[in-house]
Amino acid sequence: MSDLLITDCSVGYRHSLDIRISDGVITEVGRRLARRGEDILDADGNQVIPGLCDHHIHLQALAARRSSVDCGPPAVRNAHELAAALQGSPGSDGWVRGVGYFESVAGDLDRDVLDHLHSSRPVRIQHRSGAMWVLNTAGVVAARLGQADHPGVERDGAGRPTGRVWRADSWLRAQIPGNSPPSLREVGTELSRLGVTAVTDATPDMAPESTESICAAMSSGDISQRVHLxxxxxGASMPSTGPTVGPYKIVLADSGLPDLEQLATLIESAHSIGRPVAAHSVSREALLILLSVLGEIGTIPGDRIEHGALIPAESITEINRLGLAVVTQPGFIADRGDDYLEHVAAIDHQDLYRCRSLLDASVPVAFSSDAPYGPLDPWSVIAASQTRLTPAGTVLGGAETIDYNTALAAYLGSPEDPGGPPRRVEVGAAGDLVLISRTQPPSVLATVIAGRRVY
Structure with a gap:
């Protein structure tokens, strides 16, 4: 770890401060600190804040997106444009990999529909929700779906694969020869540029090769951020260095909502080894099932709701009573808000990606990107929570707006305590800091992780 002295910075309302970081930890904060031969970062009066934590991201999917074809709006708006996009160059594994598909482009996709658009090479397209992949016939054959025994492989009445594969990213990757986890170097660089010093990877059911790849990326320096999985x-073991292990991810998928008894058993299994749960919930039905089960079996500290895309007002009191945190993504309002206005029932509009009403009810709220499925830039997410503007400029859920400082704090909780007290720039804290401009919105001028400048 490097020693670093940040000079002439502001911390909150205190100005002209110096910050010394030694062995990765802040050891002094004061004025005119003595130089001791360490590296110097001149802040020129700008603000230093704790590094941001993206509390829900998918690192490897984000990296893979860089070599994928965009198959959804606004880049692709109809079947003709989708067919043209799929003519792009295949990846090193010989497949055309598409992302971001939405039904407004060409309706419900399956292998037959996709064959009409592109049949000469194996194709796999991911729905923009991240919940489903669709393969054409060449892809079904190459991935051996006909012989597969996996619950995520959808079949028709005759037992023939439809080409749809639900919530089986790691498994599907293993079915494709040569499709190894992608490099995280560019992702790490971009996160540093945005002031993100820690991430929580929310990919469920990670295969050993996926966790090993993340460990290797941290060890090599391809990704400088602290990683929470x-x-x-x-019951899986992890190395003593590298990523930390967080709550156990459970997906309450709308494509197949869980049996209450099975869900209770799964949560109790996690709780029995002291591991909280992080439950994916994007619909009213999924949330009510989750709250019903947790109300019956109880919660432990650290249990949390992922997304909370739809939270009815009448559920907020129960979320608070159960002690649950909500890790949400108001960036989706700015990214997809017009689609929500068109496709989500009007009665549910006020329940989308709540912020203010949860905070007013003392529910811990943390922000995240859900990248690559949502916008990665935390500053755009913060702005979206302040304005609630859709791409067309319509205010969606205006009663849920929050101010800048409250929104920033939603990125400053520790990975182990999303929505908890914001980390502070103080002696004894980790030397994970961001230098931002005095403008609004701010620009990231420098990012420091463990006392080492990474941007």
């Missing part, structure tokens, strides 16, 4: 299987 939700998808480590129950």
């Amino acid at each position: 939700l998808g480590v299987p129950l």
Whole structure:
């Protein structure tokens, strides 16, 4: 770890401060600190804040998106444009990999529909929700779906694969020869540029090769951020250095909502080894099932709701009573708000990605990107929570707006306590800091992780 002295910075309302970081930890904060031969970062009067934590991201999917074809709006708006996009160059594994598909482009996709658009090479397209992949016939054959025994492989009445594969990213990757986890170097660089010093990877049911790849990326320096994993299987061992293990990710998928008894058993299994749960919930039905089960079996500290895309007002009191945190993504309002206005029932509009009403009810709220499925830039997410503007400029859920400082704080909780007290720039804290401009919105001028400048 490097020693670093940040000079002439502001921390909150205190100005002209110096910050000394030694062995990765803040050791002094004061004025005119003595130089001791360490590296110097001149802040020129700008603001230093704790590094941001993206509390829900998918690192490897984000990296893979860089070599994928965009198959959804606004880049692709109809079937003709989708067919043209799929003519792009395949990846090193020989497949055309598409992302971001939405039904407004060409309706409900399956292998037959996709064959009409592109049949000469294996194709796999991911729905923009991240919940489903669709393969054409060449892809079904190459991935051996006909012989597969996996619950995520959808079949028709005759037992023939439809080409749809639900919530099986790691498994599907393993079915494709040569499709190894992608490099995280560019992702790490971009996160540093945005002031993100820690991330929580929310990919469920991570395969050993996926966790090993993240460990290797941290060890090599391809990714400088601290990494917290939700998808480590129950009982799996992890190395003593590298990523930390967080709550156990459970997906309450709308494509197949869980049996209450099975869900209760799964949560109790996690709780029995002291591991909280992080429950994916994007619909009213999924949330009510989750709250019903947790109300019956109880919660432990650290249990949390991922997304909370739809939270009815009448559920907020119960979320608070159960002691649950909500890790949400108001960036989706700015990214997809017009689609929500068109496709989500009007009665549910006020329930989308709540912020203010949860905070007013003392529910801990943390922000995240859900990248690559949502916008990665935390500053755009903060702005979206302040304005609630859709791409067309319509205010969606105006009663849920919050101010800048409250929104920033939603990125400053520790990975282990999303929505908890914001980390502070103080002696004894980790030397994970961001230098931002005095403008609004601010620009990231420098990012420091463990006392080492990474941007």
